[in-house]
Amino acid sequence: MRSHSVITINQVNHYYGSGKLRKQILFEVSTEIRAGEVVIMMGPSGSGKTTLLTLIGALRATQEGSLKVFGHELNGASENLLVRVRHNIGYIFQAHNLLNSLTTRQNVQMSLELHEKLPLSMRQQKSEAMLEAVGLGKQIHAYPDELSGGQKQRVAIARALVSHPKLILADEPTAALDKKSGRDVVELMQQLAKQQGCSILIVTHDNRILDIADRLIHMEDGWLTSVENTNRNIEETTRPLLPVS
Amino acid sequence: MIYAIPLAWLQLTRRKSRLIIALAGIAFAVILMFMQLGFSDALYDSNVRVHSQLQGEIVLISPQSIALSGLKSFSQRRLYQAAGFEGVKSVSPLYLDFAFWENPENHSSRGIMVIGIDPDDKVFGLPELQQNINKIKYPDVVLFDQDSRPEFGPIAAEFNQGKLVDTEVGGRRIIIGGLFKLGTSFAANGTMITSDLNFLRLFTRRQEGLIDVGLVTLKPGTNVEKVLQALRANLPNDVRVLSKQEFIQFEKTYWKSSTAIGFIFALGTTMGFMVGAVIVYQILYSDVSDHLMEYATLKAMGYKNSYLVSLVFQEAAILSVLGYIPGFALCLGLYDLTRNATLLPISMTFSRGLMVIILAIVMCCISGAIAIRKVQSANPADIF
Numbered sequence: 249m250r251s252h253s254v255i256t257i258n259q260v261n262h263y264y265g266s267g268k269l270r271k272q273i274l275f276e277v278s279t280e281i282r283a284g285e286v287v288i289m290m291g292p293s294g295s296g297k298t299t300l301l302t303l304i305g306a307l308r309a310t311q312e313g314s315l316k317v318f319g320h321e322l323n324g325a326s327e328n329l330l331v332r333v334r335h336n337i338g339y340i341f342q343a344h345n346l347l348n349s350l351t352t353r354q355n356v357q358m359s360l361e362l363h364e365k366l367p368l369s370m371r372q373q374k375s376e377a378m379l380e381a382v383g384l385g386k387q388i389h390a391y392p393d394e395l396s397g398g399q400k401q402r403v404a405i406a407r408a409l410v411s412h413p414k415l416i417l418a419d420e421p422t423a424a425l426d427k428k429s430g431r432d433v434v435e436l437m438q439q440l441a442k443q444q445g446c447s448i449l450i451v452t453h454d455n456r457i458l459d460i461a462d463r464l465i466h467m468e469d470g471w472l473t474s475v476e477n478t479n480r481n482i483e484e485t486t487r488p489l490l491p492v493s
Numbered sequence: 494m495i496y497a498i499p500l501a502w503l504q505l506t507r508r509k510s511r512l513i514i515a516l517a518g519i520a521f522a523v524i525l526m527f528m529q530l531g532f533s534d535a536l537y538d539s540n541v542r543v544h545s546q547l548q549g550e551i552v553l554i555s556p557q558s559i560a561l562s563g564l565k566s567f568s569q570r571r572l573y574q575a576a577g578f579e580g581v582k583s584v585s586p587l588y589l590d591f592a593f594w595e596n597p598e599n600h601s602s603r604g605i606m607v608i609g610i611d612p613d614d615k616v617f618g619l620p621e622l623q624q625n626i627n628k629i630k631y632p633d634v635v636l637f638d639q640d641s642r643p644e645f646g647p648i649a650a651e652f653n654q655g656k657l658v659d660t661e662v663g664g665r666r667i668i669i670g671g672l673f674k675l676g677t678s679f680a681a682n683g684t685m686i687t688s689d690l691n692f693l694r695l696f697t698r699r700q701e702g703l704i705d706v707g708l709v710t711l712k713p714g715t716n717v718e719k720v721l722q723a724l725r726a727n728l729p730n731d732v733r734v735l736s737k738q739e740f741i742q743f744e745k746t747y748w749k750s751s752t753a754i755g756f757i758f759a760l761g762t763t764m765g766f767m768v769g770a771v772i773v774y775q776i777l778y779s780d781v782s783d784h785l786m787e788y789a790t791l792k793a794m795g796y797k798n799s800y801l802v803s804l805v806f807q808e809a810a811i812l813s814v815l816g817y818i819p820g821f822a823l824c825l826g827l828y829d830l831t832r833n834a835t836l837l838p839i840s841m842t843f844s845r846g847l848m849v850i851i852l853a854i855v856m857c858c859i860s861g862a863i864a865i866r867k868v869q870s871a872n873p874a875d876i877f
Contacts, residue, residue: 307873335794350503357497358500368497
């Protein structure tokens with residue numbers, strides 16, 4: 249039995265600009281990502297990787313083709329639906345993008361504020377537990393500018409995962425980190441995501457982390473050129489796909 | 494949804510020095526507005542010092558009178574008629590005119606306001622006046638306002654040393670019999686009060702029985718409005734019947750409409766408002782710019798635009814209230830300073846305090862509304 253498809257992309261084209269300056273960025277992109285799968289997308293700069301990532305993340309309006317995330321068609325979706333889809337996605341950016349005025353725990357908690365009607369004490373507890381899981385149990389009251397690059401990225405992972413998203417989107421998560429901490433961060437992300445049964449899509453240039461992927465996809469000049477399975481088998485997941493609340 | 498993390502507050506207080514500078518700017522704008530409004534109220538109030546001290550509920554004047562400095566006399570018979578109405582306890586005539594006062598020291602002349610009253614009636618509520626009221630029963634003895642401008646000469650100082658102070662007013666020699674405290678106004682740089690008989694001795698062209706202001710005192714517990722209506726209905730229209738409050742308003746309206754005071758201070762207040770709005774806008778705009786990436790991240794996480802909009806307005810509201818407090822406190826001191834330096838009746842009132850905090854909040858909200866356009870530009874797709 250194959251697991252559910254979290255993302256289904258079918259014949260998606262995307263353009264920037266208008267009129268004579270209109271430039272096509274994505275060409276007939278089709279692929280899918282299943283629940284629990286870790287996919288790494290590679291390709292040179294300017295090939296359209298990030299554009300695809302923002303389309304999947306419901307941060308940009310889909311122009312042509314069909315893009316389904318958690319079963320919701322995003323082409324022509326209302327702003328409300330886009331916002332609700334975003335609630336179920338955890339983002340990890342190249343820069344950590346933490347809120348500098350908040351402590352690490354408050355940063356993680358910001359992600360929970362949006363979700364279930366959890367009482368405040370529960371939100372704090374969950375956030376602390378998540379920081380514990382990424383190895384920052386002692387830094388819950390630290391501010392981002394008091395942490396190292398690797399620690400900040402781990403806070404970002406905690407923030408992305410604390411609300412149990414169905415999908416993690418990561419854009420160059422290791423770019424600002426040295427080899428060791430880059431590796432640690434990605435392994436941590438993969439390990440925690442597996443525990444939660446959540447899918448991961450990573451855009452990266454970093455060859456050192458390719459082995460954590462179940463599947464690699466290549467993007468070149470807006471075309472998805474090849475899809476290859478890595479040695480590892482896709483683990484079947486029994487986690488049912490919940491409708492977007 | 495209730496958010497447990499007060500992000501607006503945390504963002505403002507994270508950088509203390511920046512917050513303090515911001516609050517200093519807002520406090521400055523608040524002080525500017527307080528001072529302008531205070532000055533304008535004080536100037537209006539100074540022009541109704543005589544009116545406010547009148548010990549009566551109803552005032553009669555000629556319909557042709559325009560202000561204290563432009564009174565037209567009317568027949569005292571109207572006042573006696575008023576005395577016959579139900580509820581009226583007593584009536585009292587006032588003569589009021591301007592004459593030249595000779596400075597006894599350097600013999601320069603200056604216009605002074607002269608008020609003639611019946612020494613047996615309690616016309617003014619000034620305590621020093623009541624103590625010395627019997628002295629004006631003597632011919633050519635007057636009481637002098639010690640808060641008059643210094644150009645009238647060192648009258649109060651010499652009088653308090655026990656010297657006999659005399660000078661010429663309108664060509665007639667008068668003697669200072671005592672002092673009282675009233676203060677200056679636009680109409681009068683100085684004031685002296687004497688008996689109606691002495692008044693007529695000074696102003697020989699004035700006729701006895703043609704008075705400038707008629708004061709009506711009512712019996713305790715009488716409905717002022719009823720007597721006002723009865724007087725208006727039954728007295729001929731060669732006399733105008735005003736309540737004391739209307740008389741005060743009558744004078745203020747004259748100064749508001751015929752001088753530039755209102756305009757000048759409204760302009761000053763507007764300037765304070767604008768300065769404050771620009772300062773708050775600068776603060777909010779740079780705050781939003783600094784956090785634009787963070788706001789875009791929040792949007793990517795699923796926070797709506799409305800959350801960010803309310804964030805900016807919360808910051809605006811916090812700034813306005815926090816800036817108002819030191820502004821208010823400093824203003825109390827500045828009012829004291831101004832009162833001592835200028836003798837203007839300037840002080841904090843509840844309504845002005847309320848007015849300025851409303852202005853401060855409106856000011857911050859307008860700035861917030863402009864700064865919000867910047868927040869809308871936080872595009873979550875740009876942070877990848």
